[in-house]
Amino acid sequence: MHSKCIFLPTANSTLFDQLGGQAAVEAAVDNFYRKVLKDDRVSHFFDAVDMDRQRAKQKAFLTMAFGGPHNYSGKDMRTGHAHLVARGLNDSHVDAIIELLGGTLRDMGVQEALIQQVAAIAESTRNDVLNR
Amino acid sequence: MVTVRYGTHTCELKEGESLLDGLLRHGVPVAHACKAGSCGSCLLRSVEGQVPPSAQAGLKDSWKARGYFLACVCHPTGDLIAEPGGSDIRIAATITALDHLTHDVVRVHLACQAPFDFRPGQYLTLFRDDGLARSYSIANLPEEREIELHVRRVPNGRMSGWLFEGARTGAQVQLQGPSGECFYVPGRQDQPILLIATGTGLAPLYGIVRDALRSGHRGPIHLFHGATRPEGLYLAKELAAMSAAHGNMSYTACVLQADAPGPFEIGQIGQVVASRFSELDGWRGFVCGDPSVVRSLKQQLFLAGMAMRDIYTDAFLPSAA
Numbered sequence: 001m002h003s004k005c006i007f008l009p010t011a012n013s014t015l016f017d018q019l020g021g022q023a024a025v026e027a028a029v030d031n032f033y034r035k036v037l038k039d040d041r042v043s044h045f046f047d048a049v050d051m052d053r054q055r056a057k058q059k060a061f062l063t064m065a066f067g068g069p070h071n072y073s074g075k076d077m078r079t080g081h082a083h084l085v086a087r088g089l090n091d092s093h094v095d096a097i098i099e100l101l102g103g104t105l106r107d108m109g110v111q112e113a114l115i116q117q118v119a120a121i122a123e124s125t126r127n128d129v130l131n132r
Numbered sequence: 133m134v135t136v137r138y139g140t141h142t143c144e145l146k147e148g149e150s151l152l153d154g155l156l157r158h159g160v161p162v163a164h165a166c167k168a169g170s171c172g173s174c175l176l177r178s179v180e181g182q183v184p185p186s187a188q189a190g191l192k193d194s195w196k197a198r199g200y201f202l203a204c205v206c207h208p209t210g211d212l213i214a215e216p217g218g219s220d221i222r223i224a225a226t227i228t229a230l231d232h233l234t235h236d237v238v239r240v241h242l243a244c245q246a247p248f249d250f251r252p253g254q255y256l257t258l259f260r261d262d263g264l265a266r267s268y269s270i271a272n273l274p275e276e277r278e279i280e281l282h283v284r285r286v287p288n289g290r291m292s293g294w295l296f297e298g299a300r301t302g303a304q305v306q307l308q309g310p311s312g313e314c315f316y317v318p319g320r321q322d323q324p325i326l327l328i329a330t331g332t333g334l335a336p337l338y339g340i341v342r343d344a345l346r347s348g349h350r351g352p353i354h355l356f357h358g359a360t361r362p363e364g365l366y367l368a369k370e371l372a373a374m375s376a377a378h379g380n381m382s383y384t385a386c387v388l389q390a391d392a393p394g395p396f397e398i399g400q401i402g403q404v405v406a407s408r409f410s411e412l413d414g415w416r417g418f419v420c421g422d423p424s425v426v427r428s429l430k431q432q433l434f435l436a437g438m439a440m441r442d443i444y445t446d447a448f449l450p451s452a453a
Binding site: 033 | 437
């Protein structure tokens with residue numbers, strides 16, 4: 001008789017592993033990007049001219065927020081968002097993005113405790129994103 | 133300061149300047165058109181020096197291995213010696229027919245003098261004997277003997293003007309390519325497919341829709357063709373016949389304005405599509421033609437639930453020259 005091999009999160013497994021790793025990012029990115037484009041509070045910050053490039057950026061962001069391997073530095077966050085801050089990016093927009101991120105994860109059936117951890121990582125970039 | 137040698141010319145590139153712009157600034161004649169890394173007109177070959185990978189993005193591996201790169205998107209970080217590219221990768225072809233399909237679309241048939249492999253929906257670069265180059269989508273299937281292109285007459289367009297008025301059957305041209313990722317990939321045969329073209333964006337879709345049908349695609353296939361006015365529609369009879377012959381294929385013509393009703397919908401193509409199909413989760417989409425329409429339709433399909441990886445587009449960029 002065969003026993004099924006089931007991946008069980010352990011105390012040692014990272015947030016990224018518990019969320020399902022890169023496959024979870026891939027599963028989330030279209031839904032997240034769609035939510036962003038449909039949300040009047042933030043859609044105007046997301047250039048829809050090159051959607052593939054924009055999607056790649058969302059993917060990098062989700063990978064970071066999911067606790068995965070990434071190359072973001074605080075400096076990148078600052079330079080990458082400076083032009084948006086000049087266009088009025090503020091706390092309310094960061095709040096909206098964290099809310100949409102949570103909604104994306106809830107759609108995927110992720111437990112609330114993990115969603116809070118993802119929100120905390122996104123929250124930790126707030127001051128860099130807003131250049132202050 | 134980066135120095136580039138090209139033939140007998142030597143020039144220094146300004147900060148941020150592409151290799152193509154640098155050569156043109158020095159009066160060096162280099163074929164070019166889109167200046168956006170897509171049409172393939174400015175293909176050069178590096179003889180010595182390092183070409184940035186971004187200048188080779190999308191090229192065939194066999195071309196990359198031989199040092200080919202696109203000058204318009206090449207920003208070298210070190211000195212480079214380059215030479216004209218293409219002669220060993222272009223094939224000769226003869227214009228065999230020029231049919232005026234509308235007041236501003238001519239169908240060009242070409243007989244190739246060597247095999248030219250492509251996937252229906254890809255595009256090629258057409259070179260006139262004086263070196264003028266433009267890219268056009270391929271509308272035929274590989275097993276058909278001749279290459280078919282649909283060329284829209286561009287105001288003051290040199291190549292399209294020539295194909296409209298100056299060119300004669302029997303004229304010799306050269307073809308390079310193919311390029312492009314907008315084509316039908318067999319598999320998921322029950323997936324619904326939506327194809328939307330404006331103007332000569334119909335050319336690649338005319339190839340793709342026939343490719344899907346002959347590959348035995350079973351899911352519904354809906355083709356929309358948009359034009360400004362009814363006289364801008366073409367191949368309507370052929371497409372209506374195709375729809376009659378295949379139960380899973382539909383064809384909808386769409387115009388922005390018309391003086392009288394006809395076998396077409398009147399309205400913006402995006403709205404016509406949305407009124408028929410608003411939930412596209414699990415669908416596959418192809419959108420070709422005018423860049424701004426392609427951009428907005430891509431977003432429309434995505435927001436209607438189509439996965440980004442299932443949306444194939446080809447925006448027809450105007451020539452920068």
